[in-house]
Amino acid sequence: MTAVLFVHGTGVRKTSFDTTLGTISRSLRDRRPGLTVHGCFWGGRHGSTLYARGASVPVADGTRSVGSPAVPDELDVLVWDRLQDDALFELRLLTLGEASAPRDTGFHPRREPTGEALRHAYRRFAASGETRELFDGAGLAGQFADACHMIASSEVFGELEAGGAAAADVWPAVVRATAAEAIRRAEREDAPYLPVVYDRQFRDTFVSSLIRATADDHRGVIGGWAKQRAGSFFASRATTYVSRRRGAFTDSASLVAGDILLYQRDGDAMRRSVADHISALEPPVTVVAHSLGGIMCLDLLATTSLPGVRLVTVGTAAPLFWELDALRGLRAGAPLPPGFPAWTNIYDQRDFLAYVAAPVFGDRVRDVRVDNGLPFPRCHSAYWFNTRCRDTLLGACP
Structure with missing residues (x-):
């Protein structure tokens, strides 16, 4: 047997x-x-x-209450943590807040509806020589066109168009999504060691330059509504997020x-x-x-x-x-x-x-x-x- x-x-x-x-x-x-x-x-x-039950794992600052909002620096880290896995994360978050989103309902002669203005602005963004030069300077020339196509053809972009949210609030998140998708593609394609991937200051300067290079209506660093949505989402997570994630990783490792x-x-x-x-x-x-x-x-x-x-x-x-x-x-x-x-x-x-x-x-x-x-x-x-x-x-x- x-x-x-x-x-x-x-x-x-x-x-x-x-x-x-x-x-x-x-x-x-x-x-x-x-x-x-x-x-x-x-x-x-x-x-x-x-043997010491994880005593070597650094513990996050526990002085802030669990329900308190994330400080700006921490909020930015949390948002980019999600964006590196899902470039559309922030845009999806904004569509969830459409019911409370600020809308421009007044009549303005010769002004495009908000959704159409967003689509046209993104077309100009994708076709702009200045935008392409910025992506080239970040080492993302090979990923620029595909990233723009993915964002523009995504279902969530269409929902933003139909939702009528103020473009000034949505635009910074759209730019971040495009940059995040290009970065994700570069990592997936084993691109050379790029500062835009590992140097936060370089990445933030790159994204800010992209926003400044667009139309005046969309130059806000981050719209108040978008910031409020992200802050609300992470409010109950911010204090313990890093500790929980690091602790879970250590337990597994x-x-x-x-x-x-x-x-x-x-x-x-x-x-x-x-x-x-x-x-x-x-x-x-x-x-x-x-x-x-x-x-x-x-x-x-x-x-x-x-x-x-x-x-x-x-x-x-x-x-x-x-x-x-x-x-x-x-x-x-x-x-x-x-x-x-x-x-x-x-x-x-x-x-x-x-x-x-x-x-x-x-x-x-x-x-x-x-x-x-x-x-x-x-x-x-x-x-x-x-x-x-x-x-x-x-x-x-x-």
Whole structure:
């Protein structure tokens, strides 16, 4: 009777381990009732933890009440934090406030309706030689036209047109959205190290210059209504936003990055745990190792003879660690030892933590590509719901 041993990856603790082990067990035993599925939970005893409970995390100023509005500097940081992920964020925020937006309802001969004026102003902005020169000077020449097209064709821009908000209030946010979209595109396209991305003063000067270069009606740095909307949105978030976000990041990193750092410092105890679990099972044993678990098992099986074992790595960076000469049991450039077991490596192209093994280890390993149909990082944990992955695991069980 074949035994399957699941070795989990980085950042996993008991609840998620039990859930994943149950999922794997059900998916395999539904097809092969004779299989026995076991788990090696090394994270409980050998995983990372914050021994001082996060005392090293800087705490934000707690003197301001939770409901107090953000100070201007903090408000600007919060707005740009959102804009770097979603260039349309501020424009969407303004459409939510249309019911209370200031409107110019008086009659003015020869004046365009507000929405049409906004569209025409943006066309002039996109066609302006001065505007293009400013984008060129910021290193965003290649992103300027596409950013303008995205903003102008967006649904939210159309809503602003139809909403009739005063253009002087909306215009600074429209300019910021265009700049943010160009910056996002430059980052995504691996543009050179640009000051507009990392130098706040440079970015603010760039955006202010864009606003000053437009028509007189739209020269306000930030309209009162727009400022009020942003301030209201962040009022209950401003005091604790940075602390919560940094604390959540530290909690996550202490598990994910922390486990990797601990393994690099001294992985002997982790590898012994895996070896003990394998030795406790009657051969043949198929070891299914996910993520960091795959690195552990490559290190272990390259240095320890464990008869009757087959290895299946899933979403692992073990081949990359070999290339970086970061493995304990196998130096970069060295081949797999003669006694190394049969090895199948499963990866998803979208999983940034998964690497192929055959190009560096040759025919000693078989790579199997699967498509979990999800973006990173969700695809890294979705292998167990993939039919091709399940079939490959079953095929590795004698």
